[in-house]
Amino acid sequence: DSGVTQTPKHLITATGQRVTLRCSPRSGDLSVYWYQQSLDQGLQFLIQYYNGEERAKGNILERFSAQQFPDLHSELNLSSLELGDSALYFCASSVGDRRSTEAFFGQGTRLTVV
Amino acid sequence: AQSVAQPEDQVNVAEGNPLTVKCTYSVSGNPYLFWYVQYPNRGLQFLLKYITGDNLVKGSYGFEAEFNKSQTSFHLKKPSALVSDSALYFCAVRDTGGGADGLTFGKGTHLIIQP
Numbered sequence: 001d002s003g004v005t006q007t008p009k010h011l012i013t014a015t016g017q018r019v020t021l022r023c024s025p026r027s028g029d030l031s032v033y034w035y036q037q038s039l040d041q042g043l044q045f046l047i048q049y050y051n052g053e054e055r056a057k058g059n060i061l062e063r064f065s066a067q068q069f070p071d072l073h074s075e076l077n078l079s080s081l082e083l084g085d086s087a088l089y090f091c092a093s094s095v096g097d098r099r100s101t102e103a104f105f106g107q108g109t110r111l112t113v114v
Numbered sequence: 115a116q117s118v119a120q121p122e123d124q125v126n127v128a129e130g131n132p133l134t135v136k137c138t139y140s141v142s143g144n145p146y147l148f149w150y151v152q153y154p155n156r157g158l159q160f161l162l163k164y165i166t167g168d169n170l171v172k173g174s175y176g177f178e179a180e181f182n183k184s185q186t187s188f189h190l191k192k193p194s195a196l197v198s199d200s201a202l203y204f205c206a207v208r209d210t211g212g213g214a215d216g217l218t219f220g221k222g223t224h225l226i227i228q229p
Binding site: 035045090107 | 146148150155156157158159160163165204208209210215216217218219220221222
């Protein structure tokens with residue numbers, strides 16, 4: 001167990017809908033990262049937050065947004081969902097924001113858009 | 115831009131034999147390199163990383179990796195494979211000098227250890 005908790009584990013929703021994925025980082029970790037894993041794109045970095053502030057953006061669509069709250073948990077909001085958004089969404093956390101620091105991953109939320 | 119290539123989709127090894135999972139990378143500066151393992155329906159587990167210093171890095175579960183700057187490679191190795199090592203392995207890179215702050219992952223290599 002990595003100590004990173006993601007809820008829900010599975011989510012099935014219809015096209016056009018909006019969902020929120022939640023992540024609780026390891027105790028003491030200030031950085032949270034979101035990744036998307038799909039068969040065609042592989043693992044892609046979406047966004048990073050550090051201590052409540054957005055730190056870096058990757059291949060995140062404009063329909064997607066995230067935030068990190070004062071208690072350091074994070075939420076990833078996905079709106080106007082399309083079939084192609086079906087994927088496994090991972091949250092990861094690390095102690096700081098140094099580029100040499102490894103991140104620890106949650107078990108993911110499997111999103112299915114029908 | 116940074117990128118990672120894992121040239122083999124699948125590697126088959128007999129139990130007890132040594133294993134190698136290949137990874138090559140491309141960054142504009144110097145790399146930080148990582149290996150992760152993913153078991154079915156699980157998240158990624160950190161195995162080891164290369165930051166600087168000794169080219170041979172030791173990690174969890176008896177795995178090690180060798181950094182080769184001239185060949186821009188970071189191959190994962192284990193002297194004696196176990197059936198329980200069967201999983202999906204990902205190599206990842208982050209440029210030390212800047213650029214994308216998230217990890218860039220390879221496509222992954224399925225490692226199958228045959229009894």
